[in-house]
Amino acid sequence: MSGRGAPLPERGGGQVVAAGSAAGSIYDLGYRNYVGPRLGRRHALLSLIRHSFRMAYGLGRSGRAKIIPVGLAVLATLPAIVALGVTALASQLGAEGEIDRANPVNYESYYSIIAQMVALFAAAQAPELLGRDLRYRVLALYFTRALRRDDYALAKVAAMVLAMLVLILLPQVLILVGRILVSPDIPAAIGRDLPKLLPVGAMALLTAFLLGGLGLAIASFSPRRSFATAAIIAAFIVPPIVVAAATEIAGEDMVAPLTLLSPPGILIGANAFFFDLSVVGETAVTLPLWMYPVAGVVMSAVSIGVLVWRYRRIEP
């Protein structure tokens, strides 16, 4: 630690002063007072959201930090790309009608295809957004900026939701663009697919808020990333197991209310509600479908509430 390689003073107002002991010298190139704008809380909040969003994908970090988030995003997008390739090929061969009916990859089925990837993303990256600041006590530096504690928690929610929306919507956008481009009658295809954007958007928002919010709420209690990730995965996979076991014992009708407490159950029900489908398979999701998005909104709100409460109480 020394002034080795210190450049010469570049601008006026600074004189070179060597001070300190023989062990290391401080070469002062002139501290200057700052006269520019101070943008305050809104700017601070937006900066924190941008920074945290980049963190969620490991942007500006080492390659290792990118492997999991970018890898999951690629995995979540691959089925859409493959399906588009098949559709394009089929339409060249003049068989798009058959393929379209048989194609398992479309707007309403896509959530169930990538559900695992989306849940894993929340489990891996929610602790990434919070754990470092908890573990190394960086919060003392955050909470003494032009921010409030609530702002910190809500900025993390915003960043997490945005990151998850990218993950969920990128393949949906590909499906949309692909379906329109391979269609022989593009204006008609736009007219046909545009109404689908509403349920696609609603489902994506609910998924992002529910899994992102729940992940952050759980992660806020553990500075250790591995514990937090394990706890979030447990919160996503244990409830369906409990529901399945209870169904065996008590029968589907008794167990149905439990599905409103299970994040995967909520999302299966909400997907069916938004796309006007019927639920099939062994899920015990048998209540009136409107209850599932409502349960999802309630659970998201509770999670975010817990997160804010937690950050109000933390001693930095």
Place this chain on the structure above:
Amino acid sequence: MALIVLDSLTKRYPGVTALDDLSLELEPGIVGLVGANGAGKSTLIKVLLGLVPQTSGSATVMDLDVRREGTIVRALVGYMPEHDALPPDVSATEIVAHLAELSGLPRAAARERTAEVLRHVGLYEERYRPIGGYSTGMRQRVMLAQALVHDPKLLLLDEPTNGLDPSGRDEMLELIRRTGTEFGIAVVLASHLLGEIERVCDFLVAIDAGRLLRAAPLGSFTERTGVIRVELEDDPGTLAERLTAAGLQVRVDGRSVLAVLEDASGYDLIRDLVAELGLGLTRIEPERRTLEDLFRDDPGAAA
């Protein structure tokens, strides 16, 4: 304009009163906040930052209420906590620039200031390397840099020399002294080490068990006492007897004689007596009160 105004400030934690009815007005300058560990120094700083809410009373910084206008106060204040608070896997440049933005600086300005401030605290090429590989001294410099990067009007430093070796300590104190005197930034420096406070500060606030012990310019704490210390190589008993006989108030302290002098003629008397007795004289100096006396007066106060 008063820099900091405390009015009956009280902070109670379950089972302990950290700040007890503290009222105080501080002007800009380098203020030493001194007290034993647990005296309430850190709590006071955290209340000023809005990090912990006070139980009762009020605190204002630059006429801004720390509770109601906390974000505005914090945008104008730099804080160095007593514990290390830096993530190991990012570089000094990254974390300081990020924190500068969170203090309200536009992005480009945040980057430019980061480079300048890191240079100011003495970090050069190493600022691009992850903080995990830094020495304690370098980490403390980064901590000071993040507190300075948004050019605050007030710096709150909580034990900034924690964990530093003697030369690192000297450099840190010198940096703080120059920051406080040359750049128009007021400083509150909390420390349990009186020597540090004496070297850097020009005003001193002593607190103990959350109560104000004294707040005054540093000089008044260490003013001359009218007592002269005569340190000898030999036994001071004879000299003490002769001085007493000459009508002075005298006390023996080890190899020294402490005498209360009424006027300058006392110096001549001492010189003549030492010569007459053939004693080896080590030094004669006016005795100053030390900051330690402040706490020694009150046996309840630690130190």
